[in-house]
Amino acid sequence: MSKNKHIGIIGGGIAGLTAGIMLQNQGYKVSVFEASENIRGIGAGIGLAANAMKAFEYLNLAEELKQISNVLEDFKVCNPKGETLFAINTAKISENFQTENYAIHRADLHQYLVDKLGEEKIFTGKKLKNFKLLSHQVNLKFKDKSNVIVDFVIGADGVNSKVRRILLPESKPQYAGYWCWRGVVDYEKKDFHKSMAVWGKKGRFGITPLGKNKVYWFACINTKLKGKTTEFTLKDLQNQFRNYTSPIPELLSLSQENELISGPIMDINPINQFKFAKILLIGDAAHATTPNMGQGACMAIEDVAVLQEELKNNDLKTASFNFEKRRLSRTKYIIKNSRRAGKIAQADQQFLIGLRNNIFKTLPEKITQFPLKRLYEEDFMKF
Numbered sequence: 001m002s003k004n005k006h007i008g009i010i011g012g013g014i015a016g017l018t019a020g021i022m023l024q025n026q027g028y029k030v031s032v033f034e035a036s037e038n039i040r041g042i043g044a045g046i047g048l049a050a051n052a053m054k055a056f057e058y059l060n061l062a063e064e065l066k067q068i069s070n071v072l073e074d075f076k077v078c079n080p081k082g083e084t085l086f087a088i089n090t091a092k093i094s095e096n097f098q099t100e101n102y103a104i105h106r107a108d109l110h111q112y113l114v115d116k117l118g119e120e121k122i123f124t125g126k127k128l129k130n131f132k133l134l135s136h137q138v139n140l141k142f143k144d145k146s147n148v149i150v151d152f153v154i155g156a157d158g159v160n161s162k163v164r165r166i167l168l169p170e171s172k173p174q175y176a177g178y179w180c181w182r183g184v185v186d187y188e189k190k191d192f193h194k195s196m197a198v199w200g201k202k203g204r205f206g207i208t209p210l211g212k213n214k215v216y217w218f219a220c221i222n223t224k225l226k227g228k229t230t231e232f233t234l235k236d237l238q239n240q241f242r243n244y245t246s247p248i249p250e251l252l253s254l255s256q257e258n259e260l261i262s263g264p265i266m267d268i269n270p271i272n273q274f275k276f277a278k279i280l281l282i283g284d285a286a287h288a289t290t291p292n293m294g295q296g297a298c299m300a301i302e303d304v305a306v307l308q309e310e311l312k313n314n315d316l317k318t319a320s321f322n323f324e325k326r327r328l329s330r331t332k333y334i335i336k337n338s339r340r341a342g343k344i345a346q347a348d349q350q351f352l353i354g355l356r357n358n359i360f361k362t363l364p365e366k367i368t369q370f371p372l373k374r375l376y377e378e379d380f381m382k383f
């Protein structure tokens with residue numbers, strides 16, 4: 001039955017490509033339509049927590065991905081002097097999902113997914129403009145005036161999803177109040193395996209080793225969406241974080257202006273529906289979250305693993321219906337907790353910073369890490 005169905009996937013990001021591989025493996029004909037002219041991951045890193053690696057295991061992609069990823073040993077949050085405020089219990093999430101936490105260069109992840117799917121299944125320069133529901137199919141209309149008729153649509157076109165905006169016009173991306181810069185540098189320090197985030201008045205700075213002497217960093221600074229800060233150059237960043245603990249100044253001095261990636265941090269309010277007639281939303285299109293829990297892409301990968309399981313015994317319609325039931329609550333929890341975590345991490349008033357740091361230093365781990373309990377302990381495959 002599935003062999004005859006043609007699925008159009010809108011968006012060639014992590015969600016769209018992973019879904020394409022899975023659906024192709026299930027016997028569907030797959031076409032990925034991507035708005036940009038070139039399909040490639042941006043020059044930054046990404047954390048694949050144990051839940052994402054577990055989802056990749058279900059999809060039979062984990063073993064190869066582990067070869068090009070770096071195991072993350074632990075993660076601590078410090079003040080700008082380098083004093084530990086608290087450590088995230090990464091072992092707990094590993095234990096629960098029986099696999100390690102990893103980080104990978106986005107370009108490597110993208111290239112892997114593109115190769116696995118097959119470039120001939122990806123159509124670039126195809127920006128979806130609209131679609132029309134036909135009695136048994138969907139007519140996809142693109143900005144270049146072409147159109148393609150498919151049997152089913154996966155909307156995987158990210159936080160600004162056109163598919164979602166057509167279906168739910170009131171669901172708009174919202175700005176979290178901070179802008180983010182990212183970079184990857186060569187940093188030759190032996191045995192540098194530790195990830196850390198530094199929370200301070202001047203902003204938040206995160207460091208994640210990617211292996212092979214590459215280190216990914218990000219910096220988040222509170223600003224208005226149209227504020228001057230959004231135009232910060234590398235020099236401005238070096239100045240902003242000059243008093244932060246080592247290796248932050250070193251990493252910024254190794255960075256290149258033309259390789260910086262910057263943008264506003266956005267999410268959406270949780271929506272109550274992912275399935276619409278012959279259309280299913282997945283990834284950021286369905287549940288874009290702020291990156292504070294490092295779970296946006298992880299949720300997209302979980303989505304695909306759950307959809308795969310549903311498709312083993314069901315047609316697309318029933319599988320999508322069940323998918324929605326299984327994914328709404330967990331992704332809503334991530335959006336809400338990640339927002340909350342961002343507010344705490346981005347505090348920039350001295351009084352609040354003092355209060356927060358004291359709370360983290362004095363309260364038992366059980367309490368400070370309570371918001372992560374569900375992420376650690378819930379088996380996303382359980383229905």
Ligand SMILES: Cc1cc2nc3c(=O)[nH]c(=O)nc-3n(C[C@H](O)[C@H](O)[C@H](O)COP(=O)(O)OP(=O)(O)OC[C@H]3O[C@@H](n4cnc5c(N)ncnc54)[C@H](O)[C@@H]3O)c2cc1C
Pocket residue numbers: 010011012013014015016033034035036045046047048126127128129156157158159160161162180182218265282283284285289291294295296297298299300
């Ligand atoms: C600073 C930062 C750090 C992050 N760190 C992590 C992390 O460590 N771990 C983690 O799990 N997540 C992280 N995330 C979140 C993660 O990047 C996203 O959740 C993930 O990339 C979403 O993938 P996606 O495929 O759903 O969407 P996207 O990656 O946004 O892909 C959507 C694709 O659709 C295309 N598209 C858009 N509109 C159209 C259209 N009309 N027609 C056709 N194509 C279209 C786009 O060009 C794009 O290629 C981070 C995010 C940010 C901003």
